[in-house]
Amino acid sequence: MATAAIEIENLTKDYPFGFLHLKKKTSLEELTMSVEEGEVFGFLGPNGAGKSTTIKLLVGLIYPTAGTARILGKSISDISMHADIGYLPEQPYFYDYLTAAELLDYFARFHNLPARERKLRVDAMLKKVGLETARKIQLRKYSKGMLQRVGLAQAILHDPKVVILDEPMSGLDPVGRREVRDIILELKQAGKTVLFSTHILSDAEMLCDRVGVIVGGKLRGVGAPDEIVRMKAQAMEVMFEYDGGAAELQCLLSKSTQTGKRYRLQVPEAELYAALQQLGHAGARILSVTQVKATLEEYFMHLVAADRAQAAAVEVSGK
Amino acid sequence: MSRVGIVALNTFREAVRDRVLYNLVFFALVMIAASILVGQISIGIEQMVIVTLGLSAISVIGLLIAVFIGVSLVSKEMEKRTLYALLAKPVRRWEFLLGKFGGLVLTLTVNTTAMAVGLFLVLSLVRRSENPVAGPVLVAVYFILLKLALVVALALLFSCYTTPLLSILCTAGLYVAGLFVTEMRNFQSETMSRAMQSLLHGFSYILPNFENFDVMALAAHGRAIPSGLIALNTAYALLYCAIVLAGAATIFARRNLK
Numbered sequence: 001m002a003t004a005a006i007e008i009e010n011l012t013k014d015y016p017f018g019f020l021h022l023k024k025k026t027s028l029e030e031l032t033m034s035v036e037e038g039e040v041f042g043f044l045g046p047n048g049a050g051k052s053t054t055i056k057l058l059v060g061l062i063y064p065t066a067g068t069a070r071i072l073g074k075s076i077s078d079i080s081m082h083a084d085i086g087y088l089p090e091q092p093y094f095y096d097y098l099t100a101a102e103l104l105d106y107f108a109r110f111h112n113l114p115a116r117e118r119k120l121r122v123d124a125m126l127k128k129v130g131l132e133t134a135r136k137i138q139l140r141k142y143s144k145g146m147l148q149r150v151g152l153a154q155a156i157l158h159d160p161k162v163v164i165l166d167e168p169m170s171g172l173d174p175v176g177r178r179e180v181r182d183i184i185l186e187l188k189q190a191g192k193t194v195l196f197s198t199h200i201l202s203d204a205e206m207l208c209d210r211v212g213v214i215v216g217g218k219l220r221g222v223g224a225p226d227e228i229v230r231m232k233a234q235a236m237e238v239m240f241e242y243d244g245g246a247a248e249l250q251c252l253l254s255k256s257t258q259t260g261k262r263y264r265l266q267v268p269e270a271e272l273y274a275a276l277q278q279l280g281h282a283g284a285r286i287l288s289v290t291q292v293k294a295t296l297e298e299y300f301m302h303l304v305a306a307d308r309a310q311a312a313a314v315e316v317s318g319k
Numbered sequence: 320m321s322r323v324g325i326v327a328l329n330t331f332r333e334a335v336r337d338r339v340l341y342n343l344v345f346f347a348l349v350m351i352a353a354s355i356l357v358g359q360i361s362i363g364i365e366q367m368v369i370v371t372l373g374l375s376a377i378s379v380i381g382l383l384i385a386v387f388i389g390v391s392l393v394s395k396e397m398e399k400r401t402l403y404a405l406l407a408k409p410v411r412r413w414e415f416l417l418g419k420f421g422g423l424v425l426t427l428t429v430n431t432t433a434m435a436v437g438l439f440l441v442l443s444l445v446r447r448s449e450n451p452v453a454g455p456v457l458v459a460v461y462f463i464l465l466k467l468a469l470v471v472a473l474a475l476l477f478s479c480y481t482t483p484l485l486s487i488l489c490t491a492g493l494y495v496a497g498l499f500v501t502e503m504r505n506f507q508s509e510t511m512s513r514a515m516q517s518l519l520h521g522f523s524y525i526l527p528n529f530e531n532f533d534v535m536a537l538a539a540h541g542r543a544i545p546s547g548l549i550a551l552n553t554a555y556a557l558l559y560c561a562i563v564l565a566g567a568a569t570i571f572a573r574r575n576l577k
Binding site for chain 1: 320322325329332333336337399400401403404405406407408409410411573575576577
């Protein structure tokens with residue numbers, strides 16, 4: 001049985017606001033989930049959903065209002081846990097008076113690495129993130145994408161067992177995104193646990209063993225990407241040719257997209273047989289029947305839309 | 320090296336690279352101008368004028384650095400979010416805070432030492448009076464450093480829970496109030512109620528006493544500074560800094576870094 005690298009139980013974060021801080025806004029509501037050792041876990045959600053809040057809680061930048069979390073069996077309040085984790089903040093910014101090599105050396109010192117080892121690791125990391133030639137340039141002259149690469153390098157510099165990345169693809173061009181994907185896959189091959197948040201669903205589909213979708217501070221679904229999209233009702237697409245005018249087909253034709261004599265019709269899986277029978281009786285020529293694969297994006301958008309509808313309903317009933 | 324030391328050295332490196340030590344050029348210009356002017360207008364008291372001017376410049380320049388950079392030590396890191404990656408490393412928040420404090424005190428020590436060397440160079444060029452001033456001036460410079468460390472601790476405390484501008488005002492206000500603790504302690508007025516006088520009296524003991532660190536007049540006249548005062552000021556500054564830093568660490572440890 002796989003052991004959990006990250007265990008989160010009823011983690012809640014409220015932010016007080018207003019006069020005397022009497023009101024509160026809940027950023028994260030009773031989040032319970034776990035990430036197994038050696039797993040790549042994608043944390044998905046729209047802006048303000050609670051992804052960064054969860055990550056900041058895990059690395060100790062903010063404190064939970066309620067609930068607990070453990071990383072590699074240690075409480076998130078235990079400072080020794082930090083030796084085993086690597087963290088890339090969202091839109092990272094570092095000491096701009098340092099060069100990339102100096103920054104990495106500075107961070108490596110906190111892990112008690114001897115000077116020789118530090119130098120070897122810094123060189124290897126700069127090579128890994130493609131910043132070898134820019135190693136002596138002060139970070140104030142770096143582009144956003146370059147800073148993101150430095151951020152990634154500092155997160156994995158000390159060979160942590162758990163890597164937590166907040167929007168690692170943000171600000172990167174397609175080449176940079178590909179390189180980050182390769183690094184995450186390398187980490188997976190090395191048996192590391194990776195938790196990353198992202199807006200880019202195709203990356204999550206490609207990289208993750210499991211994803212968690214968080215909307216409005218609540219976890220709405222967890223599972224393997226293909227498993228999670230299967231939860232959504234599947235549709236079938238029927239391509240057919242027809243040039244008649246049978247009245248019983250009018251209902252189906254009105255739901256179809258027409259290109260010349262050709263029609264494309266989407267029906268729920270359960271209604272496929274009836275639709276095919278109807279088409280056959282009317283003399284339509286069936287060209288193809290294919291399953292429409294729901295994407296993670298569709299699932300994600302479905303959850304976001306449901307959350308917005310619910311929020312709007314609450315607002316209306318509140319009035 | 321300890322984690323506090325690592326942060327401190329990086330803070331020092333930041334100050335150097337941000338050209339904080341360029342103020343030494345300004346100090347050098349002040350001292351050169353002073354040595355030329357003093358020779359012409361203050362016959363017989365050159366040494367006294369130069370010591371007073373030099374120590375005042377060391378104090379004012381140090382105070383400006385201590386307040387303005389002290390306030391930005393933590394607030395800049397929070398605003399730019401540079402400490403996010405750092406605090407995810409095995410570093411406790413109090414270690415970070417103490418490192419920042421140590422780094423700025425190290426910067427001020429280097430800065431003040433360089434200015435003191437400049438002051439002694441100028442003193443070596445003017446006619447000497449009967450009383451040698453080297454010893455008292457050294458002690459006065461040491462007291463300035465103690466005072467600056469205390470100001471940095473206060474700036475750090477305020478910047479842990481309020482905005483940079485308010486922190487500057489609070490630190491500067493507390494410094495000015497700390498220069499008048501004796502007056503506050505002995506203040507008597509017929510129009511003031513007894514309760515108010517007691518409150519003022521109590522406050523005078525809580526406020527940092529910056530008066531005790533001012534021995535400029537003694538140094539300028541080449542009078543020996545009692546060793547008891549040196550021990551007392553050292554103990555006072557260390558204790559006060561420890562209390563203020565403990566307060567800052569407590570506040571900072573609870574802070575959510577949104």
